[in-house]
Amino acid sequence: MAKITEETMIDITFNEAFADTLHQHLKTPVIALQFDLQIGSLHRLNNALDPFWQLKAKHDSNSTAAQLVAAAHQQLARLRKSTDAGEAVRVWWSDSADDTLGFLWLCDRLKDQQLNVTHIKVPLTVANYQNRDVLKRFATLGDIDSDAVNAYLDTAKNLSYSLRQTYSYEWRALSAANAPLRVAINGHMVGVPADFLDGALRQAMLNIKLKPVSFAKRTRIITETLTAYPIGVPAWWYRHRLAILNDRSNK
Template identity: 40%
Template sequence: MDITFNESFAASLTNTLDTPVIGLPAEFQFGQLTKLAHPDDPIWQLKQRYDSLSTVTVASLQQAQTQLLAALKKGEPLRLWTMATADDALGFRYLCDLLQHQPGELTRINVPINQPMTNKGAIGLQTLNDLGELDPDTIPEWLPQAVPVTAAEQTAYAYDWQQLASDHQPLHVRINGQLIGATVDFYDSFLIPQLQHKRWSPTRIIGETMGRYCIAVPDWWWRYRLTALTTAN
């Protein structure tokens, strides 16, 4: 069974591989890490307000979590897909924590953010925001890269998850591979330079920000923070 924490990549896996896929796009980096167990967590209302077109709801995430727990109880081998983003790093720790209670076989495919590309002899480097931007045609090429996650590793990452979940920070970011709690305005400095263009629409401000910085922050969070910044001014 394949597991991913990215919504669009879950669809890519389903269309490409002949295996069951569980997508759990919980966006762990935003809100309390315990939010899956708390439908009344304010982050759900915030996301709904600024991401009204999303089909991901707390109910759908809890359903996916139930499927995952059922697979763990059956002892099904799990293959996790991750990239070096805060969401995937946190999701990996979340899964390891679950495995402390329902031990099972886990392998992991960690796809590099930087992808070398060749086009008619030209060589370049592409930086991906998240797994959703990975070319689906290349998915089979990554299957041999799966490596086992040992029981000792699962325990270590589960402990880190528990430590992070206890800090009650509204945001978690990844800096030099380290996950840390942060204040809600952590990413605001990336938006501020675009605010000097008074005639730019909010859509352009957000688009320019996302184009300049590949930091795996979704547009709904940028809309929220742009509203907070412009209202404050």
């Protein structure tokens, strides 16, 4: 088990909901780097004009593209300030696509820095959940109960300078490929076409009968898809793809 000094430590996660859980439970500073890296260009953090920002703003929230860029840069500035100050870093991640990509990105970001870095990989499948005969599966770390956090603290492992260098090579390979969508298959990050998950939406559309179109039906289709395929794909991406499928069906 890796030990770090609490007073000079920053926790990092790639899920905003889990960042709130950590902050409330551990009472430590937490940086949420939820960049949805499984979608779109992996170079967009350096490009405020990348189409990703407009796409997410259209389908995700009331935020504009400019506000999304500003929020991302604010978290990046917090990270830079902490690492420049030499603070220890504890990274929380999982096997989800966004977490894995975020972890690889962070390793590349910190590959040349002499920092005390540890990481905690949280399982998304838990047997005997809450001491019951239940096999619990989580889509993202945002679904993890705050009561479970303490159990993972002792699993922290050192993320050495050498390991960060090694993981950074994987990040660079994925960046070079630059697929429109990425999924985790057998522990490997794989770039796939943008319509790779459309079949899941089509099945839900058949079950619910999209026509006539309504906001309630669209919401049900997204909810059913997220429930049937809890693989960490954000709802806004399914909303985007559903709009495309609906437009095609009207032609």
